[in-house]
Ligand SMILES: Nc1ncnc2c1ncn2[C@@H]1O[C@H](COP(=O)(O)OP(=O)(O)OP(=O)(O)O)[C@@H](O)[C@H]1O
């Protein structure tokens with residue numbers, strides 16, 4: 597749906613995008629992640645032809661985007677980071693106005709607006725936009741962006757200013773439109789990405805450090821380390837285990853390296869790294885020493901951990 601090749605953009609001396617590549621598949625919900633100032637909004641504005649790139653190309657549905665001349669925008673619905681409204685209008689008036697300036701027929705605008713206002717939970721809202729909460733404004737903004745049945749919906753940080761309930765509402769709406777459109781949204785809230793995205797890209801220092809299907813990224817970053825929680829292991833058994841498996845056994849507590857405390861008790865939690873010690877032998881060791889394991893599981897890195905690792909922070 598969207599392809600970006602070698603995109604570069606500087607503001608004065610500041611190189612913000614240094615050769616950004618991105619491929620957004622059709623019907624994906626794409627999480628475009630990066631810290632404040634990473635260049636997310638800049639990238640989106642270039643995709644919309646609102647900002648000139650220094651180098652590289654952008655293709656929307658296979659058509660090249662040109663700055664200032666934007667027929668590709670007929671495929672796109674856009675929700676800016678801080679949407680502005682005419683606050684004296686109500687939701688229906690606002691959508692009618694948007695329909696008018698985008699050339700939709702009044703009949704189609706009305707039908708589509710009613711459908712969309714229901715979808716975003718504003719169907720019964722008769723008040724002027726002036727009295728809307730931030731969450732309501734974001735929901736109206738999404739309805740506006742979807743009015744022309746875009747093939748690509750671009751939302752710039754749609755959840756950043758919202759509380760958990762408001763965020764969930766927006767995420768549910770974005771999930772629900774996946775069949776009719778492709779969603780690209782920027783964020784620095786990785787739990788939102790975790791919740792609804794099919795694909796992710798991490799932008800840092802002007803380039804995409806990692807991108808692809810969320811599940812594949814998870815799979816590739818799965819660790820080799822197990823968390824082990826047990827009861828009743830003596831400090832002697834623990835010492836023996838450390839001697840036998842060396843570096844493979846380490847403390848789970850990041851504040852302390854010691855597996856045996858000052859009272860000479862074995863720590864109830866530790867980590868076993870299967871790249872440093874033989875997993876099967878370890879299991880035999882546990883059985884031989886009749887260690888009661890309460891919990892043992894592969895440590896799954898969160899997207900947050902992966903992001904911090906790929907960005908070197
Ligand atoms: N018009 C401009 N003139 C000068 N510098 C700019 C301009 N627009 C953006 N920048 C700079 O480019 C960098 C990237 O900004 P951008 O707004 O794209 O980041 P972002 O990832 O959207 O951040 P945020 O999460 O805060 O919205 C920032 O350092 C910003 O100061």
Ligand SMILES: [Mg+2]
Nearest residue numbers: 636637677752
């Ligand atoms: Mg931004």
